[in-house]
Amino acid sequence: MLLQRRFEERCAEAYALGKIGGFCHLYIGQEATGTGAIATLRPDDYIVTTYRDHAQAIARGIAPRAIMAELFGRSDGCSHGKGGSMHLFSREHNFLGGHGIVGGHIPLATGVAFAIKYRGGDQVCLCFFGEAAVNNGAFHEALNMAGLWKLPIIYVIENNRYGMGTALERASAINDIAERARAYAMERAVVDGQDVLAVRQVVGDAVQRARTEQLPMLIEARTYRFMGHSMSDAVSGTYRSKAELDEHVKRDPIVLLRALMQGNGEIDDAGLAQLDADVRAICEDAWQFADASPEPPLEALLEDVTVDTTS
Amino acid sequence: MITTYRDALAQALREEMQRDDRVFLMGEEVAAYQGAYKVSKGLLQEFGEMRVVDTPITELGFAGVGVGAAMVGLRPVIEFMTWNFALLALDQVVNAAAKMLYMSGGQFNVPIVFRGPNGAALQLAAQHSQAWESWLAHIPGLKVVTPATPADAKGLLKSAIRDDNPVIVLEGEMLYNTKGEIPDGEHLVPIGVAERKREGTDCSIITYGKMVLVALQAADTLAAQGITLDVVDLRSVRPMDVPAIVASVRRTNRAVVLEEGWAVAGIGAQVVDIVQRECFDDLDAPVIRVHQADAPMPYARNLERAAKPDLAQTIAAVKRVMYVEA
Numbered sequence: 001m002l003l004q005r006r007f008e009e010r011c012a013e014a015y016a017l018g019k020i021g022g023f024c025h026l027y028i029g030q031e032a033t034g035t036g037a038i039a040t041l042r043p044d045d046y047i048v049t050t051y052r053d054h055a056q057a058i059a060r061g062i063a064p065r066a067i068m069a070e071l072f073g074r075s076d077g078c079s080h081g082k083g084g085s086m087h088l089f090s091r092e093h094n095f096l097g098g099h100g101i102v103g104g105h106i107p108l109a110t111g112v113a114f115a116i117k118y119r120g121g122d123q124v125c126l127c128f129f130g131e132a133a134v135n136n137g138a139f140h141e142a143l144n145m146a147g148l149w150k151l152p153i154i155y156v157i158e159n160n161r162y163g164m165g166t167a168l169e170r171a172s173a174i175n176d177i178a179e180r181a182r183a184y185a186m187e188r189a190v191v192d193g194q195d196v197l198a199v200r201q202v203v204g205d206a207v208q209r210a211r212t213e214q215l216p217m218l219i220e221a222r223t224y225r226f227m228g229h230s231m232s233d234a235v236s237g238t239y240r241s242k243a244e245l246d247e248h249v250k251r252d253p254i255v256l257l258r259a260l261m262q263g264n265g266e267i268d269d270a271g272l273a274q275l276d277a278d279v280r281a282i283c284e285d286a287w288q289f290a291d292a293s294p295e296p297p298l299e300a301l302l303e304d305v306t307v308d309t310t311s
Numbered sequence: 312m313i314t315t316y317r318d319a320l321a322q323a324l325r326e327e328m329q330r331d332d333r334v335f336l337m338g339e340e341v342a343a344y345q346g347a348y349k350v351s352k353g354l355l356q357e358f359g360e361m362r363v364v365d366t367p368i369t370e371l372g373f374a375g376v377g378v379g380a381a382m383v384g385l386r387p388v389i390e391f392m393t394w395n396f397a398l399l400a401l402d403q404v405v406n407a408a409a410k411m412l413y414m415s416g417g418q419f420n421v422p423i424v425f426r427g428p429n430g431a432a433l434q435l436a437a438q439h440s441q442a443w444e445s446w447l448a449h450i451p452g453l454k455v456v457t458p459a460t461p462a463d464a465k466g467l468l469k470s471a472i473r474d475d476n477p478v479i480v481l482e483g484e485m486l487y488n489t490k491g492e493i494p495d496g497e498h499l500v501p502i503g504v505a506e507r508k509r510e511g512t513d514c515s516i517i518t519y520g521k522m523v524l525v526a527l528q529a530a531d532t533l534a535a536q537g538i539t540l541d542v543v544d545l546r547s548v549r550p551m552d553v554p555a556i557v558a559s560v561r562r563t564n565r566a567v568v569l570e571e572g573w574a575v576a577g578i579g580a581q582v583v584d585i586v587q588r589e590c591f592d593d594l595d596a597p598v599i600r601v602h603q604a605d606a607p608m609p610y611a612r613n614l615e616r617a618a619k620p621d622l623a624q625t626i627a628a629v630k631r632v633m634y635v636e637a
Contacts (some may be wrong), residue, residue, distance in 0.1 A: 046383065080416030089415035096382055097415065104402050107375020108382070115380040118335070118361060138402075141372025148367070304417035305451050310473040311331070311386070311422065 001031040001196065001254050003279040004055035007064055010283045011054065011071060015231045019291070020071045023100075024085045027055035029226030032253030033158050035059045036199025037126060037221075040207045046094045046116075048109035049128040051086035052158075053098040056128065062090045064286035074293035081296040082304065102163075103129065103136030106155070110142040113153035117214060124210040125153045126203075131220075132163025134177050143218065147184030152210040154203060155218045158193065160225040165239035181218035193223030194253045197260075224248040312495060317487040319461035320350045320426075323468035324388065328358055331386060334472055335362040337373055338390030338427075347392045348428060348487050374400035374425065378407045381423040381477075388472060391427035394443045394481065400425075401446075408477040409452030424471045426480035428487070429457075430521055430571045431608055434615060440608035442572030444520070447479045448549040448581070454502050455479040455549040459523035461491040463546055466500025474502060483521035505552035507559070511539030514629050515559040517582050518569040519545040522620065526569055529625045540629065548578050556582060557589045564595040565632040569625055574602040596632040601625050 008028050014020045027034065034056040038047065041060075049056050057067050062078055070077025071085050079089045088098040096112065099105035109127035116123045133139050134157060146153050157177060161168055169175055181188035187209070191202040199221055206217040226249055228235050236245045261267045267275070314322070328334045335358075340347045342355040342365040355363040366373040370391060377387035391397040397404070408421045431440035448455045454476055458464040464482065471478035508523055509530045516526040523544045530540040543559045545551060560566050566586055568579040579600040586598050604618040630637045 048379070077416070079414060079418070082416045083414040087414040089418050091415075091418040096379075096419065097411075099407075101402055101406050104375070104406060107372045107403060108379035108407055110372075111376035111379020111381075111387075112383050113379075114376050115383045115385045118380070118385060138371055138375065141367070141369035142375065144367060144369065145372055145376060304413050306454070306476045307412060307417075307420045309475045310470075311475055 001035050001257065002275060003064070003282060004031045004035070004058050005254055006279045006283045007058060007286065008054060010287055012231065014071065014287070020085065021073065022084055023051065024071070024231045025052040025229065026227040026231070027052050027225070029248070029252065030158055030160055030193065030223045031055055032196035032257070033156065033193040033199055033221040033223050034128065036196040037128070037156050037203040039200050040204040041126060042123070044094065045123050046096055046112045046125040048096045048105050048112060048125065049098060050105065050130065051098060051100045053088045054085065057088045057090070057095060060093050060095050062088070062093055062095060064282055065289040068286035068290035069293045072290040072293065073295065074290055075296045075300070076289070076293035080300065082300070103133040103138035105129070106133065106138050106142040110146050110151060110153060113146065113151035113216070114149065116152050117149070122211050123152070124207050126156065127153060128156050128158055130163060131157055131159035131161070131168050131177055132166070132171060134180055135172055143181070143184045143186065143216070146216040147186045150214050151216050152214045153216045154206045154210055155216070156203065157218070157220040159220050159222050162229070162239060164229045165233070167239065178218055178220035187215065187217045188219070189217070190220045190222065193221030194251045194256060196253060196257055312493055313490055314461050314493050315487065316461045316464050316483070316489050316491070317348065317350055319465035319493055320468055320482065321352060323465045323472070324351065324354060325357065327469055327472040328354070328362060333384065333386045334388065335364065335385065336388045336390060337364040337366055337377060339366055339368055339392045341365060341390050348484070351390070370396050370400035371403060374403035375407060377423050378403055378411070378421055381421045382411065382419050386422050386472060388424045388426060391425065393439065393484065394427050394429040395439050395441055397425065397427065397443070404447070404453070404477070405450050409450045412476070413452060420475050421477050422475045423477045424468070424480055425477070426468065426482060428484035429481035430483055431619060432484040434610055434612060436610040437607035442570070442603070444481055444548050445572060445577045448578060453477055453479055453549060454547065455481065456502055456547045457481045457520035458546065459483070459486070459520055459544055461489070462493045462498065463500050463506070465493055466498045467502065467546065470499050470502050478502065481520060486521055489524070500546065503547045503550040503552060505543050505545045505555035507541065507555070508544045509540060509542035511541040512563060513538045513540065513565070514633055515541045515543060515563045515566040516569055516625070516629070517543045517545065517556055517559065517566060519548055519578070520571060522569045522571050525620070525622055525625055528622050529629065532622070532626060533629060538629065538633065538635070551581065551585070553585055553589070556585055560586055560590040561593050564593050566598045567601060567625065567628045567632060568598060569601045569620060571620060572603055573605055574600060575605070577602060596634065599628045599632050601628050
């Protein structure tokens with residue numbers, strides 16, 4: 001989580017310098033949700049996620065170098081510079097994207113789970129999306145099929161309270177959004193998304209059930225993003241107050257975990273300082289690597305539009 | 312063997328499902344009901360419910376399920392009961408299937424077929440009578456095929472299923488009962504290769520899909536008047552067989568482009584672009600397009616007839632480009 005945090009702080013810096021372009025959505029404040037959830041997976045399980053994907057890619061084990069190079073639009077990026085911030089992919093890690101249309105990837109993740117069942121495998125698919133996506137038709141269509149066909153998928157709602165600038169209660173007819181699972185005969189749970197251990201426990205149970213009983217589940221992780229929706233969005237002042245933000249920052253998932261670990265004697269100040277120095281070095285290395293990586297060759301423009309093969 | 316367009320498609324599905332157990336069929340009414348147009352008749356009984364899957368009426372949802380399954384190695388055939396309903400699924404077709412390979416830097420191809428009837432039938436009115444090929448052909452990453460005959464229906468669908476890219480198969484709702492000869496044994500038609508359905512020297516008709524039948528009727532009618540038409544069936548509108556178009560126009564020096572849909576930004580506009588660029592010095596007359604009237608499809612029988620491109624309009628267009636009195 002600390003690596004993710006420091007990495008995205010460098011992303012913000014790079015964005016300000018123009019090294020990262022386009023849209024750039026940071027996960028700062030939400031790290032416990034992705035980290036706890038992804039920690040429950042096997043390497044052969046699958047992840048399908050949203051455009052707010054950098055930290056989850058790190059949690060899945062994709063090299064920070066490859067992620068930063070992608071954000072810089074370079075050929076050594078994990079999508080070879082063709083995807084950018086919103087479209088991180090790694091076949092090696094069964095990391096099936098970064099998708100940019102709210103809710104659009106939920107049916108796709110459901111199809112991954114369908115394929116698992118089709119082949120009789122015991123893998124699972126983990127699908128992340130924000131609380132705003134639960135109002136989207138794609139969410140309802142996909143969850144209905146997952147419930148109907150009993151597919152091994154865990155849907156994790158990252159409820160960070162705001163769909164861009166629109167608060168949950170201004171967008172959803174019900175506020176306990178995990179309740180929507182009832183409509184699809186699906187188990188549901190609500191978890192403190194700032195508590196990485198709680199997330200790991202709840203998602204872990206769901207993963208186990210999906211693996212052994214091939215049952216889907218909807219989990220609402222209540223979290224908060226400390227940054228704006230994207231880099232072009234003010235952190236506070238328009239749709240949320242500074243006071244509200246400050247209140248939530250008190251429950252910074254990294255601070256909470258640090259306090260727990262210090263309380264348990266699992267890490268001391270020197271250990272923390274070393275850890276911070278280590279992750280900063282990784283981020284600096286990623287930056288330098290990305291900066292040195294060549295831009296994609298112009299021939300790449302027309303490559304990978306289609307493949308030339310048949311099967 | 313003489314068979315119907317419907318049975319040709321069914322043969323293609325059956326043969327490919329027998330050949331490759333990663334191939335499955337998913338859509339509304341494809342299984343228990345045996346297909347809204349009976350294309351999937353008998354497949355549930357032969358392959359079981361894991362491979363012939365009835366879905367809820369959720370085009371967006373099941374199209375996306377297909378894309379996800381294709382990303383991890385299955386080879387879905389997604390049936391839209393008609394392409395009119397597929398508009399609800401276009402996000403999955405365009406933003407997911409077509410772009411996945413590119414935006415993943417070549418890591419995730421999507422070997423999927425989206426198929427179903429396209430174009431107007433009879434008096435189904437505005438929402439059920441549309442030709443979508445120009446929408447789909449616009450998108451890099453997709454292949455779009457438009458079989459006109461049973462042989463092409465079988466051969467193109469089989470090629471589509473084997474292709475490692477997303478392929479759109481636009482079937483003609485009014486073609487399902489038409490009959491034709493299908494070669495015995497394995498029959499594949501390559502994607503992107505046009506076929507000269509009739510050889511002639513006086514005027515080219517460049518067309519595809521259901522309109523091929525109209526073009527052939529025109530060729531028969533005009534042959535009796537001493538005019539021979541060179542009928543080019545594109546068969547694929549993306550990729551488009553440019554050399555076949557150019558060769559035909561260079562033979563005849565005149566061309567009519569016949570399509571079922573609307574003119575604005577239509578497939579015919581793309582063909583005309585090719586012809587003016589590649590055949591500028593070969594043309595003896597401006598190219599004329601025949602297409603649907605620029606209005607939503609009306610219900611009334613007479614208005615619908617007037618809206619659709621037909622034999623009379625096609626013959627009139629040929630005579631215009633030949634400067635012959637109608």
